[in-house]
Amino acid sequence: MITFDHVTKRYAGGTLAVDSLDLEVPAGKTVVLVGPSGCGKTTSLRMINRLIEPTEGRIFLDGKDIHQGNPSTLRRGIGYVIQQTGLFPHRTIEDNIATVPLLNGWSRAKARARSRELMQLVGLEATMARRYPHQLSGGQQQRVGVARALAADPPVLLMDEPFSAVDPIVRASLQDELIRLQGELHKTVVLVTHDVEEAIKVGDLVAVFRPGGLLAQLDTPERLLGKPADDYVEGFVGFDRGIRRLSFFDAASLDLQFDAVLPEDTSAAEAVQVAKQAGEPWVLVIDAERKPKGWASTANLESVPGSARLASVPLVSYGHTFRPDSHSLRAALDATVLSPTGRAVGVDEAGQVVGVTSYDRLRAGIQTAQEAADQARGSAHDRAAS
Amino acid sequence: MIWSWIPDHLGLIWQLTVENAYLGLVPPLVGLIISVPLGIVCVRWGWLYPPVLSGTSIVYAIPSLALFVALIPYTGLSDTTVIIPLTLFSLCVLVPAVVDGLRSVPEPVRQAATAMGFGTLRRLVQVELPIAAPIVIAGMRVAVVSSISLASVGQLIGISSLGYLFIDGLQRDFPTEIVVGMACVIILALAADLLLQGVRALLTRWQRGDADVATRRVLTRLTPGGAR
Amino acid sequence: MSFFSYAWDWLSQSQQWQGANGIPTRLVQHLVYTGLSLLIATLIALPLGVIIGHAGRGGSAVVSLANVWRSIPTLGLLVLMVIILAFSIATWLVPLVVLAIPPILVNAYEGVIGVDRDLKDAARGMGMTPRQVLLKVEIPVALPLILLGLRTAAIFVVATATIAAEIGLGGLGRYIIDGLATNNYGEVAGGAVLVVALALAVQVSFVGIRRLVVPAGLRQGAAQT
Numbered sequence A: 001m002i003t004f005d006h007v008t009k010r011y012a013g014g015t016l017a018v019d020s021l022d023l024e025v026p027a028g029k030t031v032v033l034v035g036p037s038g039c040g041k042t043t044s045l046r047m048i049n050r051l052i053e054p055t056e057g058r059i060f061l062d063g064k065d066i067h068q069g070n071p072s073t074l075r076r077g078i079g080y081v082i083q084q085t086g087l088f089p090h091r092t093i094e095d096n097i098a099t100v101p102l103l104n105g106w107s108r109a110k111a112r113a114r115s116r117e118l119m120q121l122v123g124l125e126a127t128m129a130r131r132y133p134h135q136l137s138g139g140q141q142q143r144v145g146v147a148r149a150l151a152a153d154p155p156v157l158l159m160d161e162p163f164s165a166v167d168p169i170v171r172a173s174l175q176d177e178l179i180r181l182q183g184e185l186h187k188t189v190v191l192v193t194h195d196v197e198e199a200i201k202v203g204d205l206v207a208v209f210r211p212g213g214l215l216a217q218l219d220t221p222e223r224l225l226g227k228p229a230d231d232y233v234e235g236f237v238g239f240d241r242g243i244r245r246l247s248f249f250d251a252a253s254l255d256l257q258f259d260a261v262l263p264e265d266t267s268a269a270e271a272v273q274v275a276k277q278a279g280e281p282w283v284l285v286i287d288a289e290r291k292p293k294g295w296a297s298t299a300n301l302e303s304v305p306g307s308a309r310l311a312s313v314p315l316v317s318y319g320h321t322f323r324p325d326s327h328s329l330r331a332a333l334d335a336t337v338l339s340p341t342g343r344a345v346g347v348d349e350a351g352q353v354v355g356v357t358s359y360d361r362l363r364a365g366i367q368t369a370q371e372a373a374d375q376a377r378g379s380a381h382d383r384a385a386s
Numbered sequence B: 001m002i003w004s005w006i007p008d009h010l011g012l013i014w015q016l017t018v019e020n021a022y023l024g025l026v027p028p029l030v031g032l033i034i035s036v037p038l039g040i041v042c043v044r045w046g047w048l049y050p051p052v053l054s055g056t057s058i059v060y061a062i063p064s065l066a067l068f069v070a071l072i073p074y075t076g077l078s079d080t081t082v083i084i085p086l087t088l089f090s091l092c093v094l095v096p097a098v099v100d101g102l103r104s105v106p107e108p109v110r111q112a113a114t115a116m117g118f119g120t121l122r123r124l125v126q127v128e129l130p131i132a133a134p135i136v137i138a139g140m141r142v143a144v145v146s147s148i149s150l151a152s153v154g155q156l157i158g159i160s161s162l163g164y165l166f167i168d169g170l171q172r173d174f175p176t177e178i179v180v181g182m183a184c185v186i187i188l189a190l191a192a193d194l195l196l197q198g199v200r201a202l203l204t205r206w207q208r209g210d211a212d213v214a215t216r217r218v219l220t221r222l223t224p225g226g227a228r
Numbered sequence C: 001m002s003f004f005s006y007a008w009d010w011l012s013q014s015q016q017w018q019g020a021n022g023i024p025t026r027l028v029q030h031l032v033y034t035g036l037s038l039l040i041a042t043l044i045a046l047p048l049g050v051i052i053g054h055a056g057r058g059g060s061a062v063v064s065l066a067n068v069w070r071s072i073p074t075l076g077l078l079v080l081m082v083i084i085l086a087f088s089i090a091t092w093l094v095p096l097v098v099l100a101i102p103p104i105l106v107n108a109y110e111g112v113i114g115v116d117r118d119l120k121d122a123a124r125g126m127g128m129t130p131r132q133v134l135l136k137v138e139i140p141v142a143l144p145l146i147l148l149g150l151r152t153a154a155i156f157v158v159a160t161a162t163i164a165a166e167i168g169l170g171g172l173g174r175y176i177i178d179g180l181a182t183n184n185y186g187e188v189a190g191g192a193v194l195v196v197a198l199a200l201a202v203q204v205s206f207v208g209i210r211r212l213v214v215p216a217g218l219r220q221g222a223a224q225t
Helices: A040-049 A071-076 A093-097 A098-104 A110-121 A126-130 A138-150 A167-183 A196-202 A221-226 A231-235 A241-248 A268-278 A297-300 A327-340 A359-378 B010-044 B046-061 B065-077 B079-103 B107-115 B120-157 B162-172 B175-203 B213-221 C005-012 C023-055 C059-071 C076-084 C089-113 C116-127 C130-167 C173-181 C184-211 C218-220
Strands: A001-008 A017-024 A030-034 A056-061 A078-082 A156-160 A188-193 A205-210 A214-219 A260-265 A282-286 A290-295 A343-347 A351-356
Touching: A001 A040, A001 B175, A017 A040, A017 A056, A017 A214, A030 A040, A030 A343, A040 A126, A040 A156, A040 A188, A040 A205, A071 B079, A078 A138, A078 B107, A093 A098, A093 A110, A093 A126, A093 A138, A093 A196, A098 A110, A098 A126, A098 A188, A110 A126, A110 A138, A138 A167, A156 B107, A167 A196, A167 A214, A167 C218, A188 A196, A196 A221, A196 A290, A205 A221, A205 A231, A205 B010, A214 A231, A221 A231, A221 A241, A221 A359, A221 B175, A241 A327, A241 A359, A241 B162, A260 A268, A260 A351, A260 C005, A268 A282, A268 A297, A282 A297, A282 A351, A290 A297, A290 B107, A327 A351, A327 A359, A351 A359, B010 B046, B010 B079, B010 B120, B010 B162, B046 B079, B046 C184, B065 B079, B065 B120, B065 C130, B065 C173, B065 C184, B079 B120, B107 B120, B120 B162, B120 B175, B120 B213, B120 C059, B120 C076, B120 C130, B120 C173, B162 B175, B162 C076, B162 C130, B175 C076, B213 C059, B213 C130, C005 C184, C023 C089, C059 C089, C076 C089, C076 C130, C089 C130, C130 C173, C130 C184, C173 C184
Parallel strands: A030 A188, A030 A205, A078 A156, A156 A188, A260 A282
Antiparallel strands: A001 A017, A001 A056, A205 A214, A282 A290, A343 A351
């Protein structure tokens, strides 16, 4: 959808902001440009809507060289969101959002109706339509900024550090909003950030830049974490990348154990037998609705009368649960670490137990997932320019 | 004070007030028409601004009476002799006001407008000038009040205004007339000021609260004014 | 004939430079009126403006003061004074001082109140007493605006003293007023040139004073010339 072809930006005085960049942004995907200050990521972004013109090279949008034609016309077809929002202080929220449609000649009524639609889309109450920007909080203003960028339904959305100016809690919710919106709208999004966590969370593809305007690696978040191209990228991505990579593997692939999961009306004697057969030192006790109650240790069970029900035996807290159907291996690992028995309980949507994992099972699951991912990368070789 | 003089001379007072109003309002309006494009140019080509500012600074230092009399060989003893200097003085206040107003537009707003596809002219008219309006109006307030007050000095070269009441009162040793004249000038000036404040309130409902710091600076810092 | 040729004709007459009505005499008179009024006004208005600014309140009152001051017709005020008081020193000194006070006060206020809050915080954090903060931080930083206020007032007083010739004051305005009365445009033009020259000299002096008194680091900050 967007192609950078040997694009270079050199400033008077010799500063090289972008150095012979080759980059392909696929349609409908979110590509995040990430790197330290002075690495050329913002310059590259702003060359897409011609706020900056390249010194060498060409940029193609949907197959056409963006340099042909009127910049203003190009920009009306590209949404642009910046850190400080740049909302017009002298216009109401709904008129701010309606800006580009009005520029494109829509009637005021139609443009305002569109504003209302978008306000709903980004999660703003309709009562805010007639307010002015200074009356809104930072997070709300940023939502207006996004709505404004989407108003004319452009196929491309450019975002320059859009969430850096708000506090972490608001930032996280805005990132989630973006992911949700993308799920609905499938725009081609190019987002610039200096926060590699944000890049990994939000991006379908992440482009890591080096100081001096060079592209160090272009890859999916999972491959970036799994196989950084060099020491620079590895350092940039940060430590703990092995564990962070696990969030890209589904917990559904785990082989869960269900043998030592018993209802509370089971007798202790029977429980001991089942446990020994399964080779498990702990038995998970579930209630009538199959919700977890707690762990009974096999050793403990041996010392109580065989006829005692599991319900009456002292139990260890079942700890944290995870959802194999929707969570990642990382969540499963986290739940396991946090559980007193070193075993995490997997539940479904209704909270009913579907199985149990342990460190051993996790180890196996992680190894399998990593091997599969490495194999997949091997066959689809990365086309990152570096 | 002989209050009965007032009702006896309402016609005269009114006529002089109208003349003073004319002499006091035309210069700022003409000044505005000149200073908006000039200010835009000074913002676009920033290197022009310091010399323009020096120029206005020099003009502003010149006592009004001197300017009035200097024009006599060219414009005779007509309204124009008073209007031209007052317009120049208005320019001294309005050009910086326009420049400050335009510069008060936050850079992200300007950038966002360009990025959305506003051409330069459209951006100026729809975004930058409306945001600059409060500061420009503050400049107009200064220009209007100063001009109304200064116009009365024109009486010294025979140009009719409320200043007539001062000179006549002096010659006839008649304080009432002078006081009435002063009151009319002050009331006229402050009324115009209030009107402009109303205009600002109407045009800028989007501003948080009353005169912000930038506007107050225009109203107080650009004080070289008053009848000189 | 143009304004300048009239002026030149008159100024080049040697008799204009001698005697009680000569240019040097009138110039000195004008300087005395200006200097005295300015001095008294400064002594009153400068401390007042600094104190109000230091206290941090009164912004709207200051704006109102500036507004009202701007609207007062000085010709009217001068004429009123002479009618009420007959001609004495107070007749011209009082109005000149009263009219010079607002620009000094307002600009002193603006200067002090405009001092960056962070600067004051840092100063206090370093252990300066409030008085030290005022003397060592606020006033020095406010200096450009204080000087601007003084310059504004000075030019204003020069101009008003010119007009005061109408009520019998001496000074360079004498030439303009007398010339108008006797239809001697040469005198009028000559007087105008002299007054303008004086005003510009005052302007330039203040620029010079500013260069001397205000440290280079501050000069860039103040946007006004």
